Amino acid sequence: MKTYKNIVKYLCLVALSFTACSDDDNDLNLVEASQRVIFTSQMDFANTIEEGGYITFGDVSPGVQTRTWTFPDAAINLEGQENNKTSSEDVVKAFFYEEGVYDVALHQVFKRDAYVEDVLMGKELDTIITVTVLKPLAINITANYINSDGTLGDALNLSENAENVLEASRSIRYTYDIVGGPENTTWTFEGGTPETVQNTETVDVKYRKMGTFGVQLGASRARPFGEDVLMFENLIKVIPSSDPVTLDAVYNHEDYIALEFSREMDGESLNPLDFSVTIQNGATILNPEVASATIDAVEGNRVLLSLLNESTYNDDQVSISYTPGTFETLDGVAVDAFTDAPMVFVGSNLFNNGAFDYGFENSTEANWVYEWWGAPWDLYKFNVSTAQAYDGDRSGYVEVNANGGMIIGHVNNAGEKVTFNVEAGKNYELGVWVYVESLGNVIAGVNAPDIRFYWAPATNWGVGGNPTFTADYAVGEWVYSSQIIQFAESGPTTISIRGDNQNNPEPLKFYMDNLTLLEAKLRP
Numbered sequence: 001m002k003t004y005k006n007i008v009k010y011l012c013l014v015a016l017s018f019t020a021c022s023d024d025d026n027d028l029n030l031v032e033a034s035q036r037v038i039f040t041s042q043m044d045f046a047n048t049i050e051e052g053g054y055i056t057f058g059d060v061s062p063g064v065q066t067r068t069w070t071f072p073d074a075a076i077n078l079e080g081q082e083n084n085k086t087s088s089e090d091v092v093k094a095f096f097y098e099e100g101v102y103d104v105a106l107h108q109v110f111k112r113d114a115y116v117e118d119v120l121m122g123k124e125l126d127t128i129i130t131v132t133v134l135k136p137l138a139i140n141i142t143a144n145y146i147n148s149d150g151t152l153g154d155a156l157n158l159s160e161n162a163e164n165v166l167e168a169s170r171s172i173r174y175t176y177d178i179v180g181g182p183e184n185t186t187w188t189f190e191g192g193t194p195e196t197v198q199n200t201e202t203v204d205v206k207y208r209k210m211g212t213f214g215v216q217l218g219a220s221r222a223r224p225f226g227e228d229v230l231m232f233e234n235l236i237k238v239i240p241s242s243d244p245v246t247l248d249a250v251y252n253h254e255d256y257i258a259l260e261f262s263r264e265m266d267g268e269s270l271n272p273l274d275f276s277v278t279i280q281n282g283a284t285i286l287n288p289e290v291a292s293a294t295i296d297a298v299e300g301n302r303v304l305l306s307l308l309n310e311s312t313y314n315d316d317q318v319s320i321s322y323t324p325g326t327f328e329t330l331d332g333v334a335v336d337a338f339t340d341a342p343m344v345f346v347g348s349n350l351f352n353n354g355a356f357d358y359g360f361e362n363s364t365e366a367n368w369v370y371e372w373w374g375a376p377w378d379l380y381k382f383n384v385s386t387a388q389a390y391d392g393d394r395s396g397y398v399e400v401n402a403n404g405g406m407i408i409g410h411v412n413n414a415g416e417k418v419t420f421n422v423e424a425g426k427n428y429e430l431g432v433w434v435y436v437e438s439l440g441n442v443i444a445g446v447n448a449p450d451i452r453f454y455w456a457p458a459t460n461w462g463v464g465g466n467p468t469f470t471a472d473y474a475v476g477e478w479v480y481s482s483q484i485i486q487f488a489e490s491g492p493t494t495i496s497i498r499g500d501n502q503n504n505p506e507p508l509k510f511y512m513d514n515l516t517l518l519e520a521k522l523r524p
Contacts, residue, residue: 034063034114036125038106048132050180050224054079054095055131063110070105074098096133104129137180137219137228143235146171146204148243161234167241168210168331169262175202180226182219190214191238200361200393207238208263208301210330240331247335250320250343252312253296256304257320257343264300264330274325275305278340280317281523286310300330314429314520315484318343344480345429350517356410356418358515360384360396363410367418368396368497371407376502379404388511390433390478395513398499400449402440402506406499419492420517427520431482433513434467440506442471447500449508451481454496458488465500469508478513484520 040047041056049055059067069087071078075097078084096102106127113120145153145166152173156164166172174187187197191213192205207213213236220227241263249260257277272293279286288310296302305320312318319340327335351358357367365383385397400406410418422428430453442448450465467473467481487493495515501508 032063032111034110034112034123035061036108036114036116036121036127037061038127038129040129045223046132047129048134048181048224049096050134050136050226051097051099052095053133053224054093057092057094057104057106057129059090059106059108061108061110061114063112063114064108065111066109068107070107072102072104074100074102076102096131099133099135102131102133104131134224134226135180137178137182137221137226139217139219139228139230140177141215141217141230141232142175142177143215144173146173156235158232158235160232162232163212163234163237165237165239166207167243168238168264168329169206169208169241169243169245171204171206172236173202173204174215176217176219178219178228180219180228181221182226183221185217185219188216188218190216191236202393206262207236208261210238210240210264212237241329241333243333245329245333245335247338247341250341251346252343253302253304253346255311256306257312257318258296259303259305259320259341260299261301261303261329261335265295265303265335266328266330266332267295269326269328270294270303271325271327272305274323274327276321276323277305277307278319278321279310279312280319281313281315312343312345313523314345314427314518315522342480344431345482345518345520346516347518350420350422350428350519351515353420355412356420356515359392359513360394361392367411367413368408369411371409371496373405373407376401376403377405377407377498380406380499382406382408385511388435388437388513390435390513392513395435395511397511398509400499400501400504400508402501402504404501404507406501407496409494409496417494419494421491422487422493422517424487424490426486427522428485428487429482429516429518429520430466430485431480431516431518432466433478433480435478435511435513436469436473436475437509437511438507439469439471439473439475440501440504440508442469442473443503443505444471446503449499449501449504451512452498452500454498455487456494456496459496460485460488469510482516484522 037060039058067088069092071085076084077095078087079093081087108125110123113122143156147153185199187203189195189205191209191211192207197203212234214233215235216231218229246262248262251258270293272290275290277288289308290305291308292306294304296304319342321339322337324337357363368382379401381399383397384394386394389395412418448468448470450468452463453466466483
């Protein structure tokens with residue numbers, strides 16, 4: 001080993017001596033690499049700027065003999081250049097003054113074949129850099145009355161203090177047109193339902209409270225930074241209505257049963273004895289006394305019922321009835337009788353995790369994919385529709401073929417399954433809103449069409465229909481269906497939606513919206 005080390009040392013000394021003797025100027029002859037290396041000041045932001053902004057273009061490629069930058073015929077100024085069309089400088093600062101998409105070309109001639117990343121591409125290289133120039137953010141709003149038959153009515157006067165008159169419980173359709181490519185938009189509807197909406201172009205807003213209210217829309221983008229806000233004070237003046245008052249929703253609210261009406265109610269006309277509640281849990285039926293009925297202090301269209309010595313649980317079927325008494329709206333319209341209005345449990349939805357599109361608002365049919373069960377589970381059509389929506393603007397529309405079936409799962413834009421987190425052994429309520437357009441022909445004596453939800457890992461194949469489409473199932477209205485389930489494993493979980501129409505000689509057509517997964521409290 002010692003002998004080999006000495007030989008290596010000797011060879012190194014000989015090599016150094018030879019080099020020193022052959023280079024009279026004591027200079028090393030190094031070979032300069034040729035490689036394309038280009039940058040822009042906005043390369044991390046898709047080379048996007050606002051009108052009047054600039055981008056710096058840089059060519060630091062080693063081995064370049066000549067270069068020519070060529071800029072498009074547009075409102076462009078090249079700082080410090082004799083013309084605004086071409087430049088041979090290694091760094092060029094260009095100002096863009098008109099909206100549009102522009103190609104900036106760079107032609108390079110290298111001393112020898114140049115690398116592009118790890119591939120030799122020749123001595124002459126051409127590169128195109130695409131620049132997007134946006135206008136400053138600017139908002140335009142249109143607003144129209146929605147007629148009582150659902151058609152679009154007259155346009156509103158959009159000016160400060162316009163006080164466009166609207167009868168209570170009616171709606172306005174707002175739409176925006178924004179130039180400048182906003183990343184985020186936020187509507188704020190004073191006195192309206194919904195109160196705030198984000199990143200939605202068209203919104204229908206119902207006004208239940210009387211008074212005068214404003215509207216605001218803000219738009220923003222982070223890069224290039226920009227923002228705009230359009231605000232109208234006192235835009236809507238809500239007056240008493242001649243329309244009948246409607247019960248729009250029944251749900252749990254804190255320790256109360258909440259009745260949400262189409263407009264503000266008169267608290268002095270309330271009498272708890274006019275309301276009755278039925279609770280069914282399996283074979284057990286309870287009829288607790290309504291202890292109190294009050295108007296919610298925040299939402300004047302919401303009535304809160306409390307029960308005497310009784311509570312409601314997620315595995316209960318709760319219904320509320322009203323016998324006409326003195327109860328009326330603030331504008332003097334009496335409330336008609338209603339019978340067995342079902343209560344829907346609400347709460348923190350585990351599907352609402354920023355990834356799972358439980359309301360079909362931010363996904364397309366490409367995000368709800370067939371899961372390859374084979375026939376008949378491939379005999380269906382699915383799309384995201386704006387024709388019906390329980391909440392928001394969209395829902396999932398399903399047509400299951402005659403004697404067919406459906407099995408779909410939720411994936412993101414990369415094709416990866418969308419998950420939500422659960423805990424093993426805990427009770428959950430799994431629910432969905434369904435609007436049946438056509439039941440087809442439900443035949444007695446065979447398994448009726450249904451929707452079933454399965455999950456992975458470790459699904460329960462014994463879950464029942466949620467819902468089951470019996471011959472008397474409500475058509476042409478939104479109906480909530482739910483079931484109590486447990487998961488065998490904790491952690492990330494996926495859901496599959498199965499539609500069974502095998503025993504139906506006609507297509508089954510329905511919409512579904514607002515999938516929910518709530519932690520459930522069961523009756524002891």
